[in-house]
Amino acid sequence: MDAVYTIWLRSMKRYVRSKSRMLGSLGMPLFFLIILGGGLNSMVDTGMGTSYMGFIIPGIVAMSVLFTSMFSGIQIIWDKQFGFLKETLVAPISRLEIMVGQTLGGATTSVIQGLLTLIIALLVGSGLNITPLGFLIAVGFMTLMGVAFTALGIAFASKMDDMHGFQLIMNFVIFPIFGLSGAMFPLASLPAWARTLSYLDPMTYAVQGIRYGLLGASEINPLTCLTILLAFTLATMLLGQYLFKKTKI
Amino acid sequence: MAIVDIRNLSKDFGGLKAVDGVSFTVEEGEIFGFLGPNGAGKTTTLSMLSTLLEPTSGEATVNGFDIVRQKDAVRKSIGIVFQDQSLDEELTAYENMDFHGRLYRVPPDTRKARIPELLRLVELEERKDDIVKTFSGGMRRRLEIARGLLHEPKVLFLDEPTLGLDPQTRNKIWEYVKNLNQTKNMTIILTTHYMDEADRLSNRVAIIDAGKIIAIDTPQKLKESIGGDIVTFKTSDNKAVLELAKGRPWFKSSKEDNSHVVLNVADAETNVADLVSLACGAGIAVQSISIHQPTLEDVFLHYTGKTIRTQEADPKDRMRRMRQMHGRR
Numbered sequence: 415m416d417a418v419y420t421i422w423l424r425s426m427k428r429y430v431r432s433k434s435r436m437l438g439s440l441g442m443p444l445f446f447l448i449i450l451g452g453g454l455n456s457m458v459d460t461g462m463g464t465s466y467m468g469f470i471i472p473g474i475v476a477m478s479v480l481f482t483s484m485f486s487g488i489q490i491i492w493d494k495q496f497g498f499l500k501e502t503l504v505a506p507i508s509r510l511e512i513m514v515g516q517t518l519g520g521a522t523t524s525v526i527q528g529l530l531t532l533i534i535a536l537l538v539g540s541g542l543n544i545t546p547l548g549f550l551i552a553v554g555f556m557t558l559m560g561v562a563f564t565a566l567g568i569a570f571a572s573k574m575d576d577m578h579g580f581q582l583i584m585n586f587v588i589f590p591i592f593g594l595s596g597a598m599f600p601l602a603s604l605p606a607w608a609r610t611l612s613y614l615d616p617m618t619y620a621v622q623g624i625r626y627g628l629l630g631a632s633e634i635n636p637l638t639c640l641t642i643l644l645a646f647t648l649a650t651m652l653l654g655q656y657l658f659k660k661t662k663i
Numbered sequence: 664m665a666i667v668d669i670r671n672l673s674k675d676f677g678g679l680k681a682v683d684g685v686s687f688t689v690e691e692g693e694i695f696g697f698l699g700p701n702g703a704g705k706t707t708t709l710s711m712l713s714t715l716l717e718p719t720s721g722e723a724t725v726n727g728f729d730i731v732r733q734k735d736a737v738r739k740s741i742g743i744v745f746q747d748q749s750l751d752e753e754l755t756a757y758e759n760m761d762f763h764g765r766l767y768r769v770p771p772d773t774r775k776a777r778i779p780e781l782l783r784l785v786e787l788e789e790r791k792d793d794i795v796k797t798f799s800g801g802m803r804r805r806l807e808i809a810r811g812l813l814h815e816p817k818v819l820f821l822d823e824p825t826l827g828l829d830p831q832t833r834n835k836i837w838e839y840v841k842n843l844n845q846t847k848n849m850t851i852i853l854t855t856h857y858m859d860e861a862d863r864l865s866n867r868v869a870i871i872d873a874g875k876i877i878a879i880d881t882p883q884k885l886k887e888s889i890g891g892d893i894v895t896f897k898t899s900d901n902k903a904v905l906e907l908a909k910g911r912p913w914f915k916s917s918k919e920d921n922s923h924v925v926l927n928v929a930d931a932e933t934n935v936a937d938l939v940s941l942a943c944g945a946g947i948a949v950q951s952i953s954i955h956q957p958t959l960e961d962v963f964l965h966y967t968g969k970t971i972r973t974q975e976a977d978p979k980d981r982m983r984r985m986r987q988m989h990g991r992r
Binding site: 417419427432496501503506507663 | 714734736745747748749750753762763766767794
């Protein structure tokens with residue numbers, strides 16, 4: 415457990431120290447919130463009794479978590495390139511401990527980043543009425559999502575030697591996951607074929623879960639969301655651990 | 664008891680034998696130099712001994728622990744300073760040390776006492792709270808060495824610890840290393856490109872080429888094993904002079920190195936005159952000639968037929984190094 419904590423602690427120190435990165439990654443969610451939320455607020459009927467602005471806040475929070483956690487996982491490539499990974503690999507600790515520590519670190523930063531986004535969104539003005547229980551539910555879903563996608567990022571990073579493949583992951587993994595997740599639109603408004611794709615996207619269930627927490631309503635039963643997200647988290651953890659164990663430096 | 668015991672260790676990389684049946688032992692408290700050109704298998708051997716790579720065949724123990732079956736015990740017994748930097752640049756010097764101490768389960772009290780002490784040893788005490796990104800190459804190296812010592816390893820591996828450092832820093836680092844070896848009886852296994860350093864520091868030296876150990880002994884004995892002195896000359900017709908010299912009783916062996924010929928000659932100070940008169944008699948102009956006692960550099964040339972210098976100037980290697988540096992940014 416010491417080793418897991420140590421690696422988690424390092425992630426936290428790096429995160430707290432990189433204020434520019436912290437602020438920088440709040441830019442995109444804020445942009446989405448103001449441009450899309452502000453621009454479409456009066457034109458879109460969400461069919462859920464909330465304004466469009468209120469509707470996309472959980473989606474944008476989830477987006478923050480997605481981006482931050484995937485990046486945290488992929489950061490292992492930097493450790494590989496800067497040689498720091500060797501220092502951890504040669505220490506008398508198991509790779510499982512390294513992987514778990516890294517995953518928890520990424521999950522923590524992404525939840526913090528998600529909460530910062532939420533605070534900003536509430537300040538921008540949404541008229542959301544969040545109950546304490548609803549808030550905890552949302553944080554729970556954010557945490558699961560953070561763990562799952564950091565682990566997925568580690569899985570990708572374990573197969574990559576440098577940052578060249580990063581653009582590929584950005585365009586063919588992160589954006590599709592975000593786009594299909596229903597973060598920005600109700601699933602009901604999609605044509606049937608696209609909805610099927612959305613149901614295959616694990617982030618859909620995280621968005622729905624967070625939405626249930628923050629708005630009190632969702633299109634998919636929150637327990638279904640929880641079950642599927644738990645299964646997905648377990649699967650990415652296993653995959654990340656498996657690939658990280660085999661990674662060479 | 665030998666603290667490092669290597670028996671017939673091999674490593675294949677897809678058909679390429681990087682390390683080919685290497686066997687040797689290192690005694691406790693020894694400073695052991697590991698010399699060889701780039702790609703000879705030095706780093707691969709160190710990687711296997713430090714459990715980062717598994718051998719294809721053969722066995723080795725470090726501090727009595729098997730490098731495949733008792734990885735954790737081996738890792739606790741060793742400290743390692745890698746050829747490439749392995750610090751977290753975004754953390755401070757102290758935090759890098761602290762991280763290491765925690766990973767090696769050094770108790771908090773010991774950590775708190777030993778980190779400042781080690782930072783003082785490498786003269787980084789005043790910079791302990793500065794981010795490593797602001798450190799020079801020499802400072803980083805010193806920090807890495809201090810870090811490698813934090814858990815008081817039985818064996819310290821230093822893989823080219825002074826590569827690319829200025830002579831002053833290099834001397835300082837070796838001073839620390841020697842001091843540690845003497846005060847803590849720590850076994851040190853080092854690889855270096857600088858032959859004079861290996862000569863000065865090591866109790867014993869192994870020369871490895873193409874994955875095989877070709878000579879292993881004390882620097883003194885290795886130098887004696889060449890026999891005689893070293894005469895390096897350049898003439899208008901090197902080949903002809905070499906043919907003439909081969910007939911002489913003082914001739915022992917020869918190597919051609921670019922534009923020069925390197926001869927092993929018995930009692931060179933007396934016999935060099937004979938060499939010059941041979942050349943003059945044949946009407947060949949002697950452009951330069953020098954005599955010196957054999958160094959490890961000559962031993963290296965003698966056994967591998969290559970000089971370390973030509974190795975360093977290998978263009979492919981330089982390119983790789985440059986690419987690595989670009990990759991860092």
